[in-house]
Each structure stands twice: as C-alpha cells, then as structure tokens.
Amino acid sequence: MTATPHTTWLGHGRHLGPEPEQDVRRNLIALKSAGVIDDYLDLAPDDSSATEVGGLPDPFESDDDTAAPAPTARRLFEARWRVDGEVTVRAQLTTYDSAGRKRADSAVSWVLAAEAERAWDPEWPSPATVFWPDSALTPWDHDVVPGPRLRGTHRLIADDDKDLRRLLKNCTRSSWNIHVVVHEAMTPDARGLEPLARHLPPSLRHRVVEHRAAPEQFEIVNWAIKDLDVRVPRGGAVVLPSSPPMPGYDAERFAVRSVFLDGSEPTELIEKITDFAALPRPLTADAEQAVEQLRRRWHLLTVEEELARTRELVAKYADALEAMTKSRDLYREAAELAQAALAERGESAPHPGALPSVPGPSPAPRPEGSTLSTTLTNAFGRFREASRKGGRK
Template sequence: MWQTRGRHTGPAAPDVLRKHLQALKDAGTVQDFMELPDADTPEGESAFEARWQVAEEVTVRARLRLAEWSGPGQEWTLTAEAERPWDLRWPSPAGMFWPWETDTPWGQETVTGERFLVTNALPSDDKELRRTLRAALRDTWTVHLVVHEAMTPDEHGRRSLVPLLPPGLHHRVIEHRAAPHQLRTVNWALKESRVEVPRGGALVLPGAPAPADYDAADFSVRSVFLDGTHPTELLDAVRRFAALPRPLPQDADAALTALREEWQLLTLEEELARERKLVVMYKEALEAMTESRDLYREAAEHAHEALAAYREMAAEAGEPRQAPARKSGSPFQQLGRTLERFRETTKGLRPSAPAATAAPGGSPDHKHTTGTTGGDEPEVTDR
C-alpha cells in the first residue's frame, strides 16, 4: 500500500488529471482510468481511479480524491495498492496522475506548504522558521529531511537530494535546507523533540508520534557533502525511516477502505466475477426466504390442527363454545352494572303481596269467591 497527500494551488485540477491520464493511457503506461460520477462522491469533491501494471505484471490500483481546501486550489489524497508488497523501485503513483513540470501547481505538501523534489530553504525569519519545523514535526503523511549547509553550496550542491531516492519515495519526502547561520535557530526549534541537526549534516525528523524504533542517532548523518557526491549514508537513513512501522495518518484509513470497497474501474473478468458473486448472494437470500416461508406455513398448519382438535374435544364434552365477554368501561361502571343485575334477580325471588285497594268510602273490597255447590256460580263483586 502506498499513500501521500498534497495540494493543487492552480485552477482546473480535474482537467489536468484527465489530460495526463488520457496521455498515459494512449501511450500504454496506464491500462485504464475513470472519473467517478458525481453521485458517488460527496458534494464539492471529485475522484479518479486508474489501473496500471509494474514489474512482473503486478497490477496496481489507485484512487485520487480532490477535496476543497481552505486556501486557493484543492487538496488531493492518493492511495494505491498492489497485488504484492510495495517495492519502492516501482514508479510513484503521484507521477501516474499528475504531470511533473517545473513549478507545477500540484506538488505542494499540505502541512508546511513546501514542494516535492526540490530544495526548500527554511524561512529567514526566526518565527517563521520555528513554525515551519514544528509543522513538519506534526506531519504524519510525509517524511521531512533537514539538511544544514556548512557553507554556501554551488549549483551542484543546491540540487535536491530527493530525486536520488527510489521513485516510490519521490512524493513522500520533503527536503528542508538550513543556511550556515541558521543551525542554532533550527536546533532551538527542535529542542522539544530532543533531536538536533549536526553541523554540516542532516537529520530525518521523527514526526509525531515518533515511530517506536526511532533513535535520532540512527537517522542523523554527521556530514553531507553538497558537491555532487552521492550521499549514500543519508539516502540509506531516509529509506530505513520510511520502512519503519507507523500508524496510518488521519483520514488515511478511510481512503484505503474506499479504495478496497468502492472500487469501480473493473476489468471484464472482474465484472463477471462480481456478477457471479451477486448471483450466489441472491440465490442464498432466496433460499433463506423460501425456507422461512415453509417453516411459517408448517407452523400455521400445526396451529389449525390443534384448534380443530380442541373444538372436537369441547363438542364431545358438551361445553358451549362462546367467546369470552369483552370488558369495557371503568371499574365503577362495571360495578354499577353488576349491582343492577343483582337487583333484577332479587325482584323475581320476592313473595307477591295480596292486592287491596281502598273504596271511595274508605271500606276495603270483598274477596273474590267461587261457589262449590250446585256448580259454578257467577262471580259477585260488591261495589
């Protein structure tokens, strides 16, 4: 896996990417590329995917994301992954997406604002110098190298040492140059990190947090000859530092996840394999739904059988089947209805009283009599 981040300070960054990627595709350097649809990227962002092969037909997939930046231009984040462990001798993925030209607007690191593949002189103002080095110490995306010029170098000495590194480090290393009189200020700014730059030498900054195996003595060089001599010791220190295990920078994990799980630039074979996986997934889902439906139907049949058996048993026992009464109303209403039913019941159990009505004169009526001799006699009533 290979990652870096930078800024494009000029206009029309997507146009630059399209033009360069198309030129590399026409030349056969890049197998294919695509710009992701707007629907697949957050608002204000764009993304490009590209695929190419390196030594021994190892396929590399890479995604570059462009996002808004607080200053002019846009921030870009590039993540690449190969089919086998990354070899620093392979071409830099940044060079596959961006054209490298003198003063190219895309080649700036995001934290300090310094440029890749050139020497970056530390600011002459002491406050700006300290601010730059402290920002470099906080950077977790880029390797920062500080070289002290023991004397003013000639044209050969002013050339950057980064192009002498393997291509895989060209856009992951920033070279800072300290003038002869700036050594004390530089080491004062680095004092909190407990590291210092040797006079006439160089130091690979530890970053924050420093790798567990970082030792300033192992990553500092006592003498660097800026006369065109190949700085073997310094280049070896940078390579060893870049190989140290370090936690992923902020947002790097999300970029790697997007590359692996949201990749869209597929070959015909990859598309066929993906469709086959979808068919298998849909088949398994359909089988699970069918099994669930059969289980539900079986359970319903058992429930109906149990209900029919219960009804047959109830009919044989002579028990009426009636739905339970549905209770409604408040407890006081239920109590009132119960008392009303009790009163109606007690009315039927009360003995009947003899009917007696008062005559107009105040005398009671005579009782009705029925004759028992000579047959039935007419009923006589005194009025």
Template sequence: MSSSATDRPTIPTTLWLARGRRPGPEAESVVRQTLLRRKDDGLIDDHLEPHEARTATEHVFEARWRVAGEVTVRARLSLSRPTEQGQEWVLLAEAERPWDLEWPSPATMFWPEGPDTGWDREPARGLSLREVNRLPEEDKEIRRLLRDCVDGGWGLNLVVHEAMTPDEHGRQPLSRLLPPSLRHRVVEHRAAPEQLRVVNRALREFGVEVPRGGAVLLHGKQPGVRDDDFAVRTVFLDGSQPTELIDALARFTALPPPLPDGAGQYLTALREDWRLMTLEEELARERRLVAMYSEALEAMTRSRDLYREAADRAHEALTAYRESDAAPAAPVPQPPEPPVASPFQQLTRGLERFRTTAKSRRPKPAPETGTDEESGTADGDEKANGPDPSTD
C-alpha cells in the same frame, strides 16, 4: 504532531500515498489530459472518472497500470472543490505485492512532470514536494513551520543542514536523487550553515537533532524508535547519490509508519468502491456476488426450517396441554378419619369427665379456730370444775 499516532493502524506495505495542493482552479482538466497522455504513451492500462463517486466536495479519478511486468497497481486520486488556496488532492495507490521504491511514482501518472505545473505543494504551508525549502531564521517560526508540516503524518519531513555554503550542485534538491517512489513524498527543509544551533533548539520539541552537515527525518515519536535511528551523520551536497540518507528513508517506510489522519476513508474507498475493472475482474466480482447471495439464501432456508420445526413442537406441546386440562381431575386424597371408640371406652371417658366435674364442685373445709393444745386445756378445766351452774 498528532498525539494519537500509536493508536492508528499502520500503512500496509502494498500502499503508496501522498497528499498535496495545486494552486488555482481547473485541476480536473489537468489530470484528465495527463491520464489521456499516459494511456497513449502506454504507461497506464486504463483510467476512469466514476460518476457515482463524484460528490459535492470531491472529484475522483481512477487509473491502473502494471509494474515489474505483471504486478497490477490500482490508484485513486481525490480532488477537492476549488477554493481561494487552490484544490487539495489525495492520492493512494495499492499494488498486488509489497511496494518497491524503484517503481514509478504514482503522482507522475496523474500530474505532469514539468517544473511550472504547481501541483506539488504541501497542503499546510504550501511548501514544495520537489524543491528545496529554506527554513526561517527564528526558532519559533521553525517550530511552527515543522509542527504544521508534521501534523497528520502524510509527508516525510527531512531536515538537512549545510555544513558550508554549497555550490550550484549543492543547492539542487535531494529529491531528484531519491528513488522514484520517494520523490513526491519527501519535504526537504534546508538549514543554512549558521543555523545549526537555532535549528536544533527548535527540534527539541520533536525529540531529534540534526548533525552538523547531516540530516534527520522527523519520525513523530513512533514506539520502539530511538531519536537517532533516522539521523544521517553526513550528506554530501555535491550531486552524488546520498546512499545513507536513502537507506534511512527506506528503513522508515518499511516499519511501516502509522496511517495518516483521515487516510482510512480513502483506503476504504480504494478497496471497496473501485470501478475500473477488466472483464475478468467483473466476471469474478459477479461470481463472488452470486456465491454470497447463495450462502445468504441457504442460511435463510436453514433458519426457516428451524423455525418451522420449533413451531411444530410448540403446537404439539399446546395440544397436549389442552387435552390434559379437559380430562377429569384426580381426587385429592383426604386425611384418614380417627377410628370410632368402643362402648366400653366411651363409658370410661364419661366416668372420668364426671369425676373431674365432682372434684371441681366439692366445697372446701372451714378453717379450725384453735390449736390442739388449746382445745385440750379447755376440756380439762371443764372436767375439773364441774358443770357450769348456769346451765341448770
């Protein structure tokens, strides 16, 4: 199963979608003849093969019809190029209001309803969309089979357990008892009475369990959905209408489930590349285009006016700047000069400089050779002894 189911957008309530495979070539001619027959029978209003939508890998058909008297349905079938396995097809139909399960299946507008047409094959394993598909015997094969069918989220995979060997009525597929819009979306996997334990062991991977004699829908682990929300306790395989099973399928389709892998591009093509229009729709489309072009032109005009106004302001600012640059520059203010000193102050400063110079040039006094006491003692001795005779 896809691990990104919760990350995908959900299926719109107005949308019906299915995918399948038709063995063999020439599916285009089968669809073309069926559409012509449906138009002759009055079941569809019109159909178209838009050449601009045809590519090297697919062929496109469009058809429109009305349900419930006045609700328009637009449908688009995309056919792949033939391969050895056949041609795969994707069918999306969108109504003008939420889809009603009692409306006709869009598949019957493009494909014949005969049992031998072979267009109703599930693309992964080639299982039937309208017949009973018996499950393999081994649980590994069952897991591989269901994993291939569930992966992508296109079909509604229903596992039904037979409580006892059914009679001829019980061997008929349940799809013929379902509402018309569910008949080509449900893949019915049927388990024999003795396969209950093996099947439930294989279903552990999907988080569900089929009751004895009941059925369970593989819902792909959607958020907010419990494992037993789409399990039916009893399904009577006697040809009677399975009311509880239909209720479970209706509740599942009303959630709505996540959009299948790759379905987004087909939904975009259905809504944006649609070519099958009535005259009123073409006129409304042209009016929408004219209104869109008018709004675009008005926006361009507003942008042009704003650009012109901004250019004028820039030009005025540039002119003003140039004029201010050509004018003489204002004189730069100079610091004030110190005041001139008076003659008396000049004479005083000169005397101060002369005094400082004289002090620095005066010689320092010579150091004395003795102390005062020594000089005094020497004088006293000279007076007591008298003059030195050597001096005479």
C-alpha cells in the same frame, strides 16, 4: 495503532492551480495512449459512493459508510497498471474542496492510495506521476502543511523563531511525507542548491520534503526541533520522526554528520531516508480511510474480475432466496399449527397471510399449561429458531 500495509503507497498534498482535475485527466489520457497504464476511470463522488456489479449496485454491500468519500470530495480517479511486467497496481486519487476555495489562492487537497499485489518496491514508478504531470509547472506537489513543496528544497525562513518551530512540528504531526532537515555548512553554489530528491528511488521522490537551513540558522533550527528529541549536526542532516514515533526510530540512526552539497549524490543520507521509509509506519485515521476506500470501493474491474464478482453476487442472491423460501415455509407451517389449535378450541382462526390486528384490552388470563398457549408458543418458537439459523448461514 495499525501499521500501514507493506503493499501500499500513500500520499497527499495540495494543488494550488485553477484546474486540478483537468491536469489529472490530461495525464491519464496521455499515459493510456502510450500504454503506460492499462486503464483509468473518472468518477463523480456520487458515482463512486457504491460498488456496482454488472452495472447494478450490490444490495449486499454493508451500510457502513466509513469508506465512502467525504462530502467535500470533488472527483475520484482510478488507474490500473503493471510493474515488473506482471504485478498489478491499483490506485485511487480523490480531490477535495478546501475551506475558502472561492479565493484565487486557495488549494484543492488530494489523497492518493495505491496498492500492489506484493510488497511495494521503492524502485517502482511513483503513483503520483501516474495521475499528476511530472512537471514543476503544475503546482500539485505542495504539502498539506502550507509552505513546503515536494520535488524541491524548502528554505527555512520565518519571521519568528516560534513560527519555525510550529512549522516543523506540524510537519511531523499532519503530513504523511518524510521530512528531512539539512544544514548548510556554508552557502552552496548552484549545484549544491539542487534538490536532493533527484537522487531518491522513484517511489520516494514524491514522499520526501527537504528543508534547508542556512549556515547562520544552526542554533535556531536545533531549538525549533528540540521538542522532537532530535538534533541536526552542523553541516549534516536528520530525518524527522513521525507523530506518533514509528517503532525502530532512533535520532542517532537517522542523522548524517556531513552532507556535501556539491551536486554529488549524498549516498549516506539517501540510505537513511530509504531505511526510514521501510519502517512500519502507523496508519492514521485519514490514511486508513484512503486504504479502505481503495479496497472496498474499487470500480475499475477487468473482464475476469467483473465475471467473478457477478458470480459471487449470483451466489449471494441464491442463498438469500433459499433463506426467504425456508422462512416462508416455516411461517406457513406455524400458522397452520396455530389454526389447528384454535379450531380445536372452537375459535375462529385468522387467515395464514393476514397481518396481526392492533391489540385491544388484554383478555382474561388462561390457566397455566393451556393447550392453545403451549401449541402457539411451540409453533412460533420453531419458526423463530429456524429463521435465526437461516440468517446465520
């Protein structure tokens, strides 16, 4: 399986509110006004289905629609900004309808793909807060697996132990986020209940889900993650593996024996999560779709980029026109040779531009080595060979 490009930031989740696209628009408008981002676009799925050059569709674009938005896509947003003063970041956020959206409690799914001009730095701002407001009042940060939420702590409460096992297993299989299970050695105070995400580097704060197990859940939670071949130490934490497991993952390496839930920074756990995020992560099919869409269907061009793409399109048109002209000349030459061969035999010849008629009954076979047959075969053979060479240019 292909590894996730080291230049990218990928995230997905669910928005449980009534107007997700309006939340995105307001945030993008505010950030552009403040000069945080260079520019943004707000596109309908139909408008984003093809790349345009100078306002015109590119006719040379591949017919392969693997990077096109899915039929359930609602809206596509693009934004461009700079980090470290000169590194450009391009990002796309696509919102999707979920099954049963007519129900008031249904979520709108979203996928966010961002790519920088060099390897992604965890200290850069999170692309999630370019599109979504960084406020707990806006419910955009729910994981694709119902229940867990980013930026907070997810209490592992289940009516059935099997439900808990199913939940954690689904988190490793379906979610792109990093899932961490923390066991409380004793019931923490208000400071200990604060999410650990606030201590993470900015680009990781919206990629990590923190699951909390109560003191009495030690045996239950370890039973739930037994199939994942990991174990959370009593009063400690463990970073759950992805599915399929990433190269370099080891349960002991990503376990912390003790986490002090007293409001202080859990330095060792933060280091483990950061190291885990740096591992080469397998690129799932839906994540690959997001990266391909970002790279192949990007619309927010600078003036320089649009000029360069227009020049490229003009060059393609010139090559295509040259190939068409050459093919026309070769066809004319072949037709003229065919006319000459027919004239030699005293037969009437069709006009060079005439279309071939529907064949009737097969004529009597001519003797092998016929001058007409040989001449026609050679003439049109030269035409086909030259056309093939022209098409491979």
